Amino acid sequence: MGKFIFGRLHGGMSVQTIGTIFLILLLIHLFRTWWPLRRIPGPFWAKFTNLQRVAWVKSGHAHLIFQKMHNKYGAVVRMGPNMVSVSDPKAIPTIYPMRAGVPKGDFYTALRAYSRKGGALKLVFNTQDEETTPIFASSITKYEPMVDDVLAQLQKQLNARFVKTGATCDLGDWIQYFAFDVMGTMTFSKRYGFLDDGKDENGMIEKIFDHMKTAAPMTQVPWLDKYLYKNWIVDAFRRTPGLAILKFVNQVIAERQKSVSEGKPAKGAIYPEKDLLARYLEIQTQSPEIPSWAATAWVFTNVIAGSDSVGAIIRTTMFNLLMHRRTLEKLLKELLEAQVSQPYPTWEEVRELPYLDACVQEGARMHPPFALPLERRVPAGGMDILGHYLPEGTAVGGNPYVMNRHEATFGQDAEIWRPERWLDHDGVRKKKLEQSTLTFGAGRRICLGRHLGMLEIKKCIPFLVMNFDLTTQQLQIVDPHVFTVENAWFFKQTGFYARLHHRGTDSSV
Numbered sequence: 001m002g003k004f005i006f007g008r009l010h011g012g013m014s015v016q017t018i019g020t021i022f023l024i025l026l027l028i029h030l031f032r033t034w035w036p037l038r039r040i041p042g043p044f045w046a047k048f049t050n051l052q053r054v055a056w057v058k059s060g061h062a063h064l065i066f067q068k069m070h071n072k073y074g075a076v077v078r079m080g081p082n083m084v085s086v087s088d089p090k091a092i093p094t095i096y097p098m099r100a101g102v103p104k105g106d107f108y109t110a111l112r113a114y115s116r117k118g119g120a121l122k123l124v125f126n127t128q129d130e131e132t133t134p135i136f137a138s139s140i141t142k143y144e145p146m147v148d149d150v151l152a153q154l155q156k157q158l159n160a161r162f163v164k165t166g167a168t169c170d171l172g173d174w175i176q177y178f179a180f181d182v183m184g185t186m187t188f189s190k191r192y193g194f195l196d197d198g199k200d201e202n203g204m205i206e207k208i209f210d211h212m213k214t215a216a217p218m219t220q221v222p223w224l225d226k227y228l229y230k231n232w233i234v235d236a237f238r239r240t241p242g243l244a245i246l247k248f249v250n251q252v253i254a255e256r257q258k259s260v261s262e263g264k265p266a267k268g269a270i271y272p273e274k275d276l277l278a279r280y281l282e283i284q285t286q287s288p289e290i291p292s293w294a295a296t297a298w299v300f301t302n303v304i305a306g307s308d309s310v311g312a313i314i315r316t317t318m319f320n321l322l323m324h325r326r327t328l329e330k331l332l333k334e335l336l337e338a339q340v341s342q343p344y345p346t347w348e349e350v351r352e353l354p355y356l357d358a359c360v361q362e363g364a365r366m367h368p369p370f371a372l373p374l375e376r377r378v379p380a381g382g383m384d385i386l387g388h389y390l391p392e393g394t395a396v397g398g399n400p401y402v403m404n405r406h407e408a409t410f411g412q413d414a415e416i417w418r419p420e421r422w423l424d425h426d427g428v429r430k431k432k433l434e435q436s437t438l439t440f441g442a443g444r445r446i447c448l449g450r451h452l453g454m455l456e457i458k459k460c461i462p463f464l465v466m467n468f469d470l471t472t473q474q475l476q477i478v479d480p481h482v483f484t485v486e487n488a489w490f491f492k493q494t495g496f497y498a499r500l501h502h503r504g505t506d507s508s509v
C-alpha cells in the first residue's frame, strides 16, 4: 500500500492507463467474439455471451424460447457467440450426415456422469468419438416376451389399485414405471420394481432428472463444467446426482460378471442369456479392442436414454388421445377391426397398423423427449447452412421440439395434434415427414434403440386402449390444466391423472 500513490502505481503505470488497457483488451475480445458469426441474425446478447442460453435452460422452458427466437429471427439463428440453431428440416442431411466428419459438439461432454476414480464417464450417446457405437441386436422380436411380462405386471397393478377401487390414477407415473421396468428387464433381466411397489422407492427416476437438471445448463457452457462440477475438489464436497446411477449400474454389471465367472445363474435374472447386458459382455469378450468402460457406458445409456424417452412418447400420445376422443375412437376401431390379441397385442399385429403408427409418430413429433439443439461441430472447411456460411468449429444443431414444428414442412397446424397428417396413400409424404423429424436424432448418430423403443410404445398404447374403457367418459383426464412439462434436455411431464374402468375383455379383474 505504501508503494501505491492515488492514481499511480509507484514507478509504474497510472490506474487510468491500466483501465484503458483493460478496456481496449475487452473491446478486442468482444470484437473477436462477435466477428466470426456476425452475419447470422440473433438476439443481441447472444453475440457476446452464452449466459443467456444458460438462463433459458434453467427456466425449464428452453424449447419455447428457442421456438420464439426462430419465429423472430428466421431459420438460422445465432444463439451464442459460437452457437447457431437451425429450425428448417432441410438442413438435417448437412448437419447430421451419415458419413463421419461432423462430430458431436462439446454440449455432450456436460452430460457425462463424474466419479473421482473414473473421471467423466463417456456414454454411447455423449461420446464425441464417431467410431464408438454399439451393435444392438438386429432382431427386436426376441425382446417381445420381456415387454409382455412387464405389461402383465402393469395390468395387475392398474386393475388392483385403480379399476377395482375407483381411485384416481397418476397415469403419467405408471407409464414411466412401465418404461423403466421394461428397460431394466431388457437390459439386465430385472425389473427395477417400480411397478411392483407403485413408486420410485429409491428415487432413481428423480435422480436421473436431477442429473439432467444439473447437467443441462452446463451443456451451454461446457468449458465451465469442469470447474463447477467435474473435478475432485468439487466432488469431495458435492456429489453429482449422476453418481448414484453410476453406482447402481456398476453393481449390476459386477453381479453379472461374478455369476458368469462362477458359472452360476445370475441372481433374480429372468432372461440372463438373452438380455442386452449379456450381449454387451459377449461383444466385449469377442473384441478386446473395445474399451473396458464400454459395458458400463452401454448399460448406463439404456438406463438414462432408453426409459424416460419411451415414457415421454407413450404419455404424450395417450394424453392427446384422451384429449381428442375422436382420434381415440378411430384408433380403437382400427384395433378392433384388426382383431389384435388381448390382453397383449403382438408386435406382428400392431407394427404396421396405419392409424396407430400415425398416432405414435404424432406423439413423437409433438413432444420429442430430448429438447435442446443436438449440437455438432462444424468441420474444417466450414459448412453452408441454408445460404449461411458457418466457419470451422461453430456449434450447430436443431432443437427437435422446434424442427418438428416447422410449418412449411408439417403444415400450418403444426402446433396441434392431428395424426392424420401422417396418413397418405403412396407413402411419399409420410417418408418426407419422417425424414424431417428430429425426435430420434439423424444421420450417423441417430438413436440406436429406436426400434426397441417402438416395440414398447406400439405394444403399450394398444394394451391401454383395448383393456381400459376409453370409448365412453369412463377413463377421464381429471384436469388437463395440471399436465405440465419441464425441459432439462430431458422432458419431465407431470400431472397426467386419469380414472380407469374395466373394458370388459380382461378376465383377470
Ligand code: HEM
Residues within 6 Å of the ligand: 124, 125, 126, 132, 133, 301, 302, 305, 306, 307, 309, 310, 313, 368, 369, 370, 374, 438, 439, 440, 441, 442, 444, 445, 446, 447, 448, 449, 450, 452, 453, 454
Ligand atoms: C423411443 C424413444 C427414444 C427416443 C425419442 C430416443 C431419442 C434419442 C436421441 C435424440 C438420441 C441422440 C441423438 C443425438 O444426440 O444426436 C438418442 C441416442 C441414443 N439412444 Fe435413443 N431414444 C429412444 C429410445 C432409446 C432406447 C429404448 C434405447 C436403448 C435400448 C436408446 C439408445 C440410444 C443410444 C445407444 C443412443 C446413442 C447413439 C449414438 O450416439 O451413436 N434410445 N436417442
